[in-house]
Amino acid sequence: MPTDKLNLDFLPKHVTHLLEQEKKAELQALLAQFRSEDVAEALLELDYAEIRTVLTWVDVELASELVTHIDSDYWYELLTPMDEPRLVEIVRELPSDEAADLLNELDDDLAEKILAAQGNSESYQNLATLLQYPEETAGAMMNPDIVYVPESLNTDQALSMIRQNIESFKDINYIYITDARRRLTGVLPLPALIAAPTQSLIEEVMTRDVIAVDVMMDEDDVVDIVRKYELMTVPVVDAQQRLLGIITIDDILDVIEEQADEEAYKMAALGELDNQASAFQAALTRIPWLLICLGGSVSAGTIIHLFKHTLEEAIVLASFMPAVMGMAGNTGVQTSTLLIRNMGGGPLPRNFLWRMVLREFRTAFVIGLLCGAIASSVAIYFFHSNPLIGVVIGLSLFLSILFSTFLGTSLPYLFQKFEIDPAVASGPFVTTINDSTALIIYLGIASMALRYLL
Structure with a gap:
């Protein structure tokens, strides 16, 4: 069977052409030359109506293989409008565990009709057995079609x-x-x-x-x-x-x-996504974390307002606020993501955890020194600022990066201790906290410098 990239690249266009010409036999002969995995990948470049036509034209064995190779996220929209008798044939051809997964993706009424159409066969018995187990359990995952x-x-x-x-x-x-x-x-x-x-x-x-x-x-x-x-x-x-x-x-x-x-999804504060959810339902899922981020942004605005006199005395400080906030947020996300990834296999040994935390702080120290020196130099030589202002900017950036690293390592660990998924401690959550703390560090140091040194 040909699997070279050139043939596969042209397969979607060729399939579309044969569908438009209603050349069923030629389509069957064409797809027979390729592996079902490659055909399924190519079909995803077609619209759902065209894919349904392909699943109807090819023999039921190939159709069932194609369905299993198409991501289950697409099953609902793809298969719900399909002719019910054909869908029954495809389900009957699938392994019991795959068939149960498919039925769980469909509406309950349609799933019950397809299940009832299996009759009192062994396939029906296996499907009924699998569907009685809660989703995301071993019973729902297993294949009962075994010989012992x-x-x-x-x-x-x-x-x-x-x-x-x-x-x-x-x-x-x-x-x-x-x-x-x-x-x-x-x-x-x-x-x-x-x-x-x-x-x-x-x-x-x-x-x-x-x-x-x-x-x-x-x-x-x-x-x-x-x-x-x-x-x-x-x-x-x-x-x-x-x-x-x-x-x-x-x-x-x-x-x-x-x-x-x-x-x-958790690290992006998206929650559990459902492709069948309406726009309103999707918004309700996402908005809680976004409201927290909004609160953090309002807090950042309040902090800037409290230090407005400092900014009026040295307007160049405002030019570097995005850099300080951005570097602090990005450093915190990098650190928390690395720690969460290592936590994926369960709680970390204490020695490994402390060794990793110390390494992250050493890394942050080097990054903070380098970025602080660059920011300070830019402020002095390109913005023609007072050298002390350049030092304030560099020092603030250095301390913000260190503090964001502290948050990035401590929050996932604390969340795990309280049996909360550490993944929610990354992404927007860390960034929001870091924005506010970075501003306090930055403008606080600047205020003291302006008050006592300038």
């Missing part, structure tokens, strides 16, 4: 069973072993099973120390376990240790991507 091996079999019988159910094992590197009551008793890597002596009992060659997660475990905790033990798959069990399904590495990667998005 009874511990009473021997290795030859187990291999024969795998051959008969090869579709269920094609992406699995581990074989999970159960007793007569379907309770998880062990795990066996597929290479170890192949290499085991013939006619050996499974219970004799399997590993009993198997790491499993509870069906109600939060997905973030599941990710932590997978990271800690470097797992490719993890079995899901109930309170009686019965095997219910497995979570594969692709499901884990999806959660990690969601976590990264959530952290980015």
